[in-house]
Amino acid sequence: MILDTMEQNIVQFITDNILFFLPLVTIGIVSTIILYFTGKKDDKNRDNKDADFHIILLNRNFNYFFLIYLFIFFMMMLIGFLSKFYLATIIGGCIAVIPSIVLLLVEYTAILNKENAL
Amino acid sequence: MIYLKINQNFGEQTQFLFFFIITILIVWLVLVLFSYRRYGWKRTTMYFLPMIIAALFIESAGVASGRYYYPGYLLYLSVVGGGVPLIIVLAWSANLFLFLHIGKYVTLKFYDRHNYLQIILISFLAGIIGVCLDLLEDPIAHHNNWWIWAGSLRGVKFFEVPIINFVGWFYLIFFMSVATILIERSSFSENRKVLISISSISITGIVIFLTHGATLKLFQMIGLA
Numbered sequence: 001m002i003l004d005t006m007e008q009n010i011v012q013f014i015t016d017n018i019l020f021f022l023p024l025v026t027i028g029i030v031s032t033i034i035l036y037f038t039g040k041k042d043d044k045n046r047d048n049k050d051a052d053f054h055i056i057l058l059n060r061n062f063n064y065f066f067l068i069y070l071f072i073f074f075m076m077m078l079i080g081f082l083s084k085f086y087l088a089t090i091i092g093g094c095i096a097v098i099p100s101i102v103l104l105l106v107e108y109t110a111i112l113n114k115e116n117a118l
Numbered sequence: 119m120i121y122l123k124i125n126q127n128f129g130e131q132t133q134f135l136f137f138f139i140i141t142i143l144i145v146w147l148v149l150v151l152f153s154y155r156r157y158g159w160k161r162t163t164m165y166f167l168p169m170i171i172a173a174l175f176i177e178s179a180g181v182a183s184g185r186y187y188y189p190g191y192l193l194y195l196s197v198v199g200g201g202v203p204l205i206i207v208l209a210w211s212a213n214l215f216l217f218l219h220i221g222k223y224v225t226l227k228f229y230d231r232h233n234y235l236q237i238i239l240i241s242f243l244a245g246i247i248g249v250c251l252d253l254l255e256d257p258i259a260h261h262n263n264w265w266i267w268a269g270s271l272r273g274v275k276f277f278e279v280p281i282i283n284f285v286g287w288f289y290l291i292f293f294m295s296v297a298t299i300l301i302e303r304s305s306f307s308e309n310r311k312v313l314i315s316i317s318s319i320s321i322t323g324i325v326i327f328l329t330h331g332a333t334l335k336l337f338q339m340i341g342l343a
Contacts, residue, residue, distance in 0.1 A: 009282070009343075010176065011331040013183035020198065028320020035314050041305035052223060053156075064152070065219045068145055069251070075141040076254050079134045085261045088277040092254030099220065099247045106227045 066103050073097065123194040123201060132190040133262040139191075139205050146212040153215065160308040164301065164315045165218075166211040169294055172319050173210035176290065176326075177202040186267045206265075210290075217244040218295045232303075241295035248291040249284050256283065273343035282343040285333055289326050297322045 014021055053064045073096055080089030129135050153162040174197055181187050181200025188194075191203035221244035229236055257277035259265050267278060274281050301315050337343035 009185065009334055010179050010183055010286075011327065011334055013179050014327060017198070025320040025324060028317050028323075031317040032314060032321060035310060035317060039306045039310045039314075052226065063220075063223055065216055065223065068148065068216055069220060069247075072141065072145060072251065073254070075137070076251075076258055079137055079262070080254070080258045083133055083258065083262050085258060088257040088261065089254070092257055092277075096250050096254035099250050103220070103224060106224050110227050 063103065063107075066100065070100060073100070119196065119199050121194075121196045121201075123196075125190070125192055125194060128190060128192050130190045131263050135190055135262070135264055138259070138262075138264055142205050142209045142212065145216070146208045149212050149215050158308075160312050161302075164308075164312050165215050165298065167312075168298070168315045168319050168322075169211040169214040170207050171316065172290070172294060172323065173207045174202060175323070177206060177210075184268060185271060186265050188265050189263060213248060214244075214291060214294050214298070217248045217291055218298060220244070220247055221295065237296060237299045237303075240299060241292045244295045245288040245292035249288050252284060252287050273337065273341070280343065282334060282337055285337075286330055289330050289333075293322050293326050293329070 054061045055064055055067070056062075057067070073093075076096070077089060077093050080086075080092070150162060150166060153165055157165075174195060178196050178198045178200045181196075181202060182198055183200070188201065188203050188206065191205065193204040194201035195204055195207065196202065218240070221240040221242075224243055225236060225240045229239055253276065256279045260267055260278050267280065267283075269278075271280050276284070297318055298315070301311050301318065304311065304314075306314065334343055
């Protein structure tokens with residue numbers, strides 16, 4: 001069924017093998033519709049505040065997910081420099097550090113707003 | 119076509135693959151344990167399993183189409199002909215969970231209304247953060263042969279990585295985030311949420327397929343891909 005094609009894009013690949021994907025997709029859609037319309041709605045919604053999870057490190061409060069992001073970032077930077085791929089590592093690093101800066105700014109603004117409100 | 123393969127030549131053709139795998143494994147374990155202790159196993163399944171399945175299909179199709187391949191890993195899985203390392207599939211599930219939560223955290227700082235716009239904002243931020251990290255990770259991965267892009271691919275590249283790859287990253291994380299939050303916020307029982315999160319991959323998959331396909335056509339028209 002799956003064709004031996006070289007260097008297509010994924011969209012072309014799926015289109016060429018539509019007979020394989022179509023039944024899977026149909027089963028998925030039908031079961032989603034059945035699950036959606038036959039279910040009892042009895043669960044209470046939870047709030048998004050689950051993402052606001054901090055841990056204390058060096059007497060400072062850090063967002064847990066932010067620390068994991070930084071861990072991946074530093075590991076990638078380290079590997080990039082060890083493999084002597086300097087330019088791409090520096091440019092990629094400058095781009096990848098942007099979310100961290102935004103996160104710090106957001107935290108800082110929130111603290112300022114809190115202080116102003118008091 | 120569907121297979122599980124163990125490669126006996128671990129690390130062949132690659133550099134620092136062990137460090138990459140250890141990094142991903144630590145991140146995945148830390149996030150899964152966090153999710154399990156905070157939300158329980160049903161929610162953890164809802165957060166991680168759909169992305170594992172979606173990534174398996176997309177990555178397997180990507181390898182089978184000949185655009186890239188993964189040399190030197192230990193354990194390979196395939197569903198549509200292309201072998202995908204298990205760790206790559208796990209990495210995708212960790213990506214979604216991580217970026218989704220960072221997106222939620224940042225969005226809530228400036229927009230705390232519980233509506234569809236908030237879902238779009240969270241998912242958009244999750245996608246952007248994912249792309250930012252991939253702009254660092256993908257060139258290093260290609261340089262160290264953790265995955266190798268076919269040299270004959272046309273279009274604009276960022277250190278040998280086609281830019282359409284980054285668009286793909288954004289769409290995958292964005293649409294999977296939207297689906298995950300919609301299911302998470304629905305009023306169904308936890309069991310049903312798990313089932314819907316798995317069955318709805320087909321719907322999210324179609325949306326990703328159509329959006330990515332349209333973007334690709336556009337990129338081809340203007341010579342970017």
